[in-house]
Amino acid sequence: MDTTLCQIAMDSARDLWCAEIRSHIIAARQPGECAMSSVRVLVGTRKGAFILTSDGARRDWKIEGPLFTGWEIYHVAASPADPDRLWASQSRGWFGQQVQRSDDGGTSWQPVDNEFAYAGDPGDHLWYDGTPRPWAFTRIWHFEPSLTDPDTVWAGAEDAALFRSTDAGASWTEFPGLRDVRGSEWMPGAGGLGLHTIVLDPTDDQRMFAAISAAGVLRSDDGAATWKAANKGLRSGFLPDQDTEIGHCVHRIAMHPSRPSTLFMQKHWDVMRTDDAGDSWYEISGDLPTDFGFVVGVHTHEPETIYVVPITSDEDHVPPEGKLRVYRSRTGGGEWEPLTSGLPQEHCYVNVLRDAMAIDSLDECGIYFGTTGGQVYVSPDAGDTWQAVVRDLPSVLSVEVQTLP
Amino acid sequence: MNPVATENDATRTVPIRIELPGHLRTLADIAGPIVLAVPEPVTLGAVLDVIEARYPMLRGTMRDHRRGPRRPYIRFFGGEQDLSFHDYDAALPPAVAAGAAPLLIVGSISGG
Numbered sequence A: 001m002d003t004t005l006c007q008i009a010m011d012s013a014r015d016l017w018c019a020e021i022r023s024h025i026i027a028a029r030q031p032g033e034c035a036m037s038s039v040r041v042l043v044g045t046r047k048g049a050f051i052l053t054s055d056g057a058r059r060d061w062k063i064e065g066p067l068f069t070g071w072e073i074y075h076v077a078a079s080p081a082d083p084d085r086l087w088a089s090q091s092r093g094w095f096g097q098q099v100q101r102s103d104d105g106g107t108s109w110q111p112v113d114n115e116f117a118y119a120g121d122p123g124d125h126l127w128y129d130g131t132p133r134p135w136a137f138t139r140i141w142h143f144e145p146s147l148t149d150p151d152t153v154w155a156g157a158e159d160a161a162l163f164r165s166t167d168a169g170a171s172w173t174e175f176p177g178l179r180d181v182r183g184s185e186w187m188p189g190a191g192g193l194g195l196h197t198i199v200l201d202p203t204d205d206q207r208m209f210a211a212i213s214a215a216g217v218l219r220s221d222d223g224a225a226t227w228k229a230a231n232k233g234l235r236s237g238f239l240p241d242q243d244t245e246i247g248h249c250v251h252r253i254a255m256h257p258s259r260p261s262t263l264f265m266q267k268h269w270d271v272m273r274t275d276d277a278g279d280s281w282y283e284i285s286g287d288l289p290t291d292f293g294f295v296v297g298v299h300t301h302e303p304e305t306i307y308v309v310p311i312t313s314d315e316d317h318v319p320p321e322g323k324l325r326v327y328r329s330r331t332g333g334g335e336w337e338p339l340t341s342g343l344p345q346e347h348c349y350v351n352v353l354r355d356a357m358a359i360d361s362l363d364e365c366g367i368y369f370g371t372t373g374g375q376v377y378v379s380p381d382a383g384d385t386w387q388a389v390v391r392d393l394p395s396v397l398s399v400e401v402q403t404l405p
Numbered sequence B: 001m002n003p004v005a006t007e008n009d010a011t012r013t014v015p016i017r018i019e020l021p022g023h024l025r026t027l028a029d030i031a032g033p034i035v036l037a038v039p040e041p042v043t044l045g046a047v048l049d050v051i052e053a054r055y056p057m058l059r060g061t062m063r064d065h066r067r068g069p070r071r072p073y074i075r076f077f078g079g080e081q082d083l084s085f086h087d088y089d090a091a092l093p094p095a096v097a098a099g100a101a102p103l104l105i106v107g108s109i110s111g112g
Helices: A003-029 A176-180 B022-028 B044-054
Strands: A038-045 A048-055 A062-067 A072-078 A086-092 A096-102 A110-112 A124-126 A132-134 A139-145 A153-158 A161-165 A194-200 A208-213 A216-220 A250-255 A263-267 A271-274 A292-298 A306-311 A326-329 A337-339 A357-359 A367-370 A376-379 A387-390 A396-404 B012-019 B034-039 B074-078 B103-107
Touching: A038 A086, A038 A367, A038 A376, A048 A072, A048 A387, A086 A139, A096 A139, A139 A194, A161 A176, A161 A194, A176 A216, A194 A250, A208 A250, A216 A250, A250 A292, A263 A292, A292 A357, A306 A357, A367 A396, B012 B044, B034 B044
Parallel strands: A072 A139, A072 A396, A357 A396, B012 B103
Antiparallel strands: A038 A048, A038 A072, A038 A396, A048 A062, A072 A086, A086 A096, A096 A110, A124 A132, A139 A153, A153 A161, A153 A194, A194 A208, A208 A216, A250 A263, A263 A271, A292 A306, A306 A326, A326 A337, A357 A367, A367 A376, A376 A387, B012 B034, B074 B103
């Protein structure tokens, strides 16, 4: 067997193995259930949270909210191990950070521990002007619930740090090894020095990825104790050293659970891909009209089908030509098609932020995204057609979706 | 209001009137002004300690955790004084410390 065939065979075996693991995870989410017939979309906005629900057709929607009115809800996340267990990051400049937990699918909520204390003295990172600035907690950007334990959830913080609770939010512990990766050289992106993406490897509970603006991607192979930069191949024009492993403004990374070594990235500029768990990246922007943007997502059933929303530039933060277009690649990048049916194709100048795209796991998978103009769009047919679920919410910060029995 | 003696009278408390910003009332599920028994000597820090003990969800919302500094957009008023820059251990104005006037905890006027 030549090397290529051998690799294909290995990939196939791994895919089957991973698919089996994934099926166990899904089975754990809905014990005894096979058919999935409804969705619950969790929307975080600048002025509260909203819950959108529909049956599997995803045509008629019930809209509940706002929850936590007036607070910034950076993220609402659901436990894959218990669909009734939800987490909301609630913050406000006046009053700081709150964490809200629901144990009944969002019907009721209770505040849990909100003390996110850095381990030891975190020292300084760099400020925008290149001067040292003491590390200071501002907010939680993102929750990543454990794949298997409803009481365990990871939290990504600004200033960038990784916390975890294993007691359903009663306490939080930082994993300071992350900051050992040249943390003193990290500098905030325009939105702050936020750890905004956490990706858990479903086949290896010791491996995880974190992405920070503007430090880059970091990977741990020992359960978050130690980390290394995983940014080789990235190029960022605003950096003096193009080979540096620290300082890249990564906006979002996404993984298909059956291919845990393949990650897709929307960087500040450039859409990138790695097939070796971040050891090396290569560009897949291909024929996109612009490769600036924030979101990237992977089709639930097709690991080589990915989605981005191109945004004109880092200076403009609006869609090109006033047309809101999702681009889909069925080839793992490089070749892209615009998806426009049902989306505004004139006079549209909204943005889609990094945590504001989600994909359900129904047979015909649904794609969701929210805009800074307060619209939440759904495509019930993998991107072919779109409709606005709601048009006038506050600016949308995050969108997640649960596929329910 | 008169001080209230506890069981062994070792610690006397005073019922202190407190008004919280609307968002913190919502967070703590409080309908309006509250009255909490604060041990003497009644200081700003002692009042905040009692609020945070009674309503744990308010920890970190008015000042940083573990008696840390006041949050930048929070102000403390009472007895027609701005108490925002007082030490936590400084005595409150007599009217507030006696429970005759409320301690006002205010979110500053800013934002969008």
